[in-house]
Amino acid sequence: xxxxxxxxxxxESFSSTNDEAKLHLYTVGTPNGIKAxxxxxxxxxxxxxxxxxxxxxxxxxxxxxxxxxxxxxxINPNGRIPALIDDNFKGHNIWESxxxxxxxxxxxxKDFKFTFQDPKLKSDIFSWxxxxxxxxxxxxxxxxxxxxxxxxxxxxxINRYQEETSxxxxxxxxxxxxxxxxxxxxxxxYTVADINVFPWVRSYAxxxxxxxxxxxxxxWLDTIEARPAVYAGLGVPTRTKKLTKEEEDQKxxxxxxxxGWGK
Ligand SMILES: N[C@@H](CCC(=O)N[C@@H](CS)C(=O)NCC(=O)O)C(=O)O
Numbered sequence: 054x055x056x057x058x059x060x061x062x063x064x065e066s067f068s069s070t071n072d073e074a075k076l077h078l079y080t081v082g083t084p085n086g087i088k089a090x091x092x093x094x095x096x097x098x099x100x101x102x103x104x105x106x107x108x109x110x111x112x113x114x115x116x117x118x119x120x121x122x123x124x125x126x127x128i129n130p131n132g133r134i135p136a137l138i139d140d141n142f143k144g145h146n147i148w149e150s151x152x153x154x155x156x157x158x159x160x161x162x163k164d165f166k167f168t169f170q171d172p173k174l175k176s177d178i179f180s181w182x183x184x185x186x187x188x189x190x191x192x193x194x195x196x197x198x199x200x201x202x203x204x205x206x207x208x209x210x211i212n213r214y215q216e217e218t219s220x221x222x223x224x225x226x227x228x229x230x231x232x233x234x235x236x237x238x239x240x241x242x243y244t245v246a247d248i249n250v251f252p253w254v255r256s257y258a259x260x261x262x263x264x265x266x267x268x269x270x271x272x273w274l275d276t277i278e279a280r281p282a283v284y285a286g287l288g289v290p291t292r293t294k295k296l297t298k299e300e301e302d303q304k305x306x307x308x309x310x311x312x313g314w315g316k
Pocket of ligand 1: 084115132133134148149150151190
């Protein structure tokens, strides 16, 4: 019988070590997948000696429906990426992208580099994480669907989800433009709240969203994008390049085929 998944691979940051990977990320290069690899890379940079943070990744193939296979459903009953197995905790499985970030911070960010010890600031981090997890992700995901993938162009659906995504961006803009924010969502520093929503906002163009009304969001995007750990995380499972219009249409067509949209 063939293996259900492609072999695990070590990311570039751990390619020179023979030490065993303790964390196993099941992923695809989508906004939800990338947020996990970005945080793993950030943690590795802050805690380079911590061998518990050595990770590998298993590239999930939507075209093969890897995410719906029984072996995967044992890891994530929702049949979606990302999912993480933590061998430092007897193979504990974590699913839902924000839940993975919270787990990693709680277990491995002992010096509060990407969070806060103060309970009120930690609660603010959760507010922004859940705002993004229940708002930006789902709404922008639907904007993507109606704008890029739906076999028919339904103006009502496109407008509804693009407008709601833009409204959510305006909430980010208002937060980021406050002088005390210092350009970050919580407590004047780069935290897991920023990491959680960054990959979604980064792909605004794919959802057909205009970023120009949100200059502080654009500046925040560029600042995060320039971080070496973010660059490393964006390369997992593979680094994508800027697409031409034809390549964008091809990518949308491949997704339509993989998910059976518009049959
Ligand atoms: N709320 C979930 C959403 C996960 C999700 O929708 N993942 C997409 C990729 S971004 C997926 O796995 N799609 C495959 C499918 O629907 O079968 C999370 O944040 O982890």
